[in-house]
Amino acid sequence: MSEQEQSARIKDLIGASTKVLILQPDNPDGDSLGSALALEQILMLQGKETELVCGIKIPSYLSYFPGWDRVSQELPTHYDLVILVDTSSLALIDNSIRSLRSGALSKSPLIVIDHHATPSSIDFASASLIEATSSATAEVIYNLCKRLGYALNDVARNALVAAILSDTLGLTTDNVSAQTIYSIAEMVEQGVSLANLEAARRANMRKSADLVHYKGELLKRIQYFDNDRVALVVIPWPEIERYSPLYNPSVLALEDMRLTERTAIAIALKVYHDGKITAKIRSNQGYPIAGTLAEHFGGGGHDYASGFKLYGNQDSDSLIKSVVAKASELLKPGDS
Numbered sequence: 001m002s003e004q005e006q007s008a009r010i011k012d013l014i015g016a017s018t019k020v021l022i023l024q025p026d027n028p029d030g031d032s033l034g035s036a037l038a039l040e041q042i043l044m045l046q047g048k049e050t051e052l053v054c055g056i057k058i059p060s061y062l063s064y065f066p067g068w069d070r071v072s073q074e075l076p077t078h079y080d081l082v083i084l085v086d087t088s089s090l091a092l093i094d095n096s097i098r099s100l101r102s103g104a105l106s107k108s109p110l111i112v113i114d115h116h117a118t119p120s121s122i123d124f125a126s127a128s129l130i131e132a133t134s135s136a137t138a139e140v141i142y143n144l145c146k147r148l149g150y151a152l153n154d155v156a157r158n159a160l161v162a163a164i165l166s167d168t169l170g171l172t173t174d175n176v177s178a179q180t181i182y183s184i185a186e187m188v189e190q191g192v193s194l195a196n197l198e199a200a201r202r203a204n205m206r207k208s209a210d211l212v213h214y215k216g217e218l219l220k221r222i223q224y225f226d227n228d229r230v231a232l233v234v235i236p237w238p239e240i241e242r243y244s245p246l247y248n249p250s251v252l253a254l255e256d257m258r259l260t261e262r263t264a265i266a267i268a269l270k271v272y273h274d275g276k277i278t279a280k281i282r283s284n285q286g287y288p289i290a291g292t293l294a295e296h297f298g299g300g301g302h303d304y305a306s307g308f309k310l311y312g313n314q315d316s317d318s319l320i321k322s323v324v325a326k327a328s329e330l331l332k333p334g335d336s
């Protein structure tokens with residue numbers, strides 16, 4: 001079915017609904033959140049009631065989106081239409097899908113709006129608008145509104161632009177088209193301020209002075225091995241206890257570790273009071289070894305981001321030696 005036909009079906013389904021459940025995948029990001037918040041406004045302007053749901057809690061780095069705290073983890077009891085945004089993969093709505101399938105979803109139609117190229121694994125949708133040429137689901141929604149003549153308000157436009165900027169890292173990813181920029185331009189013309197959106201995002205990234213000082217300490221303790229190709233930092237229990245509620249200490253160090261000249265892979269080890277050790281591993285573009293390294297220690301993940309957990313009283317010094325040795329082995333000698 002063509003985009004036009006899918007859009008027409010979406011219009012009919014929305015027209016016939018009274019209360020719409022707007023669902024995000026179990027890995028919410030700026031695009032899914034901004035898309036959901038924009039749809040909330042768009043549907044409200046169509047006279048619909050809405051409910052925002054996500055199977056997991058919205059992470060705090062996204063709290064610069066006004067309205068993020070309206071997203072509930074609980075499914076409402078009444079709704080007669082579901083719109084799923086930013087995924088067409090069943091696996092990514094695992095937390096919500098079981099209750100949805102057993103509940104009102106069996107009676108309510110489902111609309112999927114997405115931009116991922118992976119073929120949809122949801123075969124029970126009443127309409128699917130999946131535009132793999134769009135940089136973000138928010139861009140798909142903007143185009144849909146233009147096609148259907150749905151009105152936007154300021155809140156919706158700000159949410160859509162913030163969502164597109166988030167998914168495209170500020171319009172710098174390779175799926176950004178001229179069309180993406182035209183859409184942004186139109187919304188800027190209608191009053192969106194990119195400067196205000198960026199200021200809100202940056203204000204949300206601010207850390208306490210205490211945390212900035214601690215980051216300094218962590219950075220001083222980074223150990224470099226193998227001609228700086230392997231960077232490693234150890235975070236002991238007292239620091240986990242003190243700083244984890246504020247910020248993940250590993251994340252605090254890893255970004256700068258990866259930005260070190262010649263560094264291919266960065267590893268943060270957390271040593272807990274009960275002897276458990278966890279590793280968070282990030283590697284740089286061109287060194288897709290993070291997953292393999294983690295697997296060697298019983299963990300897993302992706303080419304560039306992975307982790308592992310070890311229980312029992314590990315000697316952290318010998319663990320460091322074996323992690324560094326394995327990382328060096330995986331980095332081919334001429335790769336630096």
Ligand SMILES: [Mn+2]
Pocket residue numbers: 031032086115135136137167
């Ligand atoms: Mn997206």
